[in-house]
Amino acid sequence: MAKTATKTAGESAAKAAAKPAAKAAAKPKAKAAARPAVKATGKAAPGAKAKSAKKPALKLSMLKPSVNNMTVRVFARAAGFDHAETDAWGHTRSPEFMARNPAHLTPMIEDNSLPRGVLWESCAIMQYLANKHGLEKFYPKAPAKRAMVDSAMFYLIGTLYPYVARATYPALGFPHYAGEVGHSDAHPDRKSEAQKAAMAAIAEPLEVFHSFFRDGKPFIGGKHPSIADIRLAATLEFLAVVDYSLPRWAKDYVAAIEKTLGKAYSEPAGDVRGYIAHVKSQAKA
Secondary structure, three states: OHHHHHHHHOHHHHHHHHHHHHHHHHHHHHHHHHHHHHHHHHHHHHHHHHHHOOOOEEEEEEOOOOHHHHHHHHHHHHOOOEEEEEEOOOOOOOHHHHHHOOOOOOOEEEOOOOOOOEEEOHHHHHHHHHHHHOOOOOOOOOHHHHHHHHHHHHHHHHHHHHHHHHHHHHHHOOOOOOOOHHHOOOOHHHHHHHHHHHHHHOHHHHHHHHHHHHOOOOEOOEOOOOHHHHHHHHHHHHHHHHOOOOOHHHHHHHHHHHHHHOHHHHHHHHHHHHHHHHHHHHHHO
16 A cells, blocks of 8 residues: 555655554554454354363273163263274173273273273263263262162162063073072073062062152153163163063153153164064064
């Protein structure tokens, strides 16, 4: 601009005119330049949020027919993890797997933040991930509410699930725990009696979940399924293999969890249901 004025109106006139013009022009330009800078900063904030909201990565080794594995598969989807699943079927006793996980159990996650780099046990995995990523709707921070979720999970693992395992493992073809009648060389009638006794025992702890842990709420977690709800619903899926007659509330409860979580629940559940359907068809053949 100054060079153009110099050529057309003479050097001295141009310099005199250029100074006030430059000053006058500098202010609007400074403001104009400042506004885009503010806008650019404003645009950067959402970008920063998007970066922080990036799905956490998760490496999961699992077995599709297992409800223990289904539990973490449902949770990972419902929580929005960018997770990669590895089917460990036939590999849990391999030297590579055993070197990382001497218990040779699934589900197992890999996480460099962990002291040994891996973690197994479905409830421990959900607790860890919920704590790490602040997923309070699945695992509340308030001590009293968290205690109820923990109590429900531990009651399930210690009381309900052993009955479910004894009732369903014979039909599923899963190995029994050492010391169980099903694992022994007892007469088939004895094994059948033990299986029936376990099935009969399921009703009592199941009712505890309904009357005590839910206590009139849609879920153990209240209005939204907690990690205890995911673990319970997955456990109930196994009972279909022995045609166990769930009470109406339990059927509605599982249906409500599936409706709330959508594909996060239905896709892993589909693998378990598919396996159960296959087992039942083989038994009829």
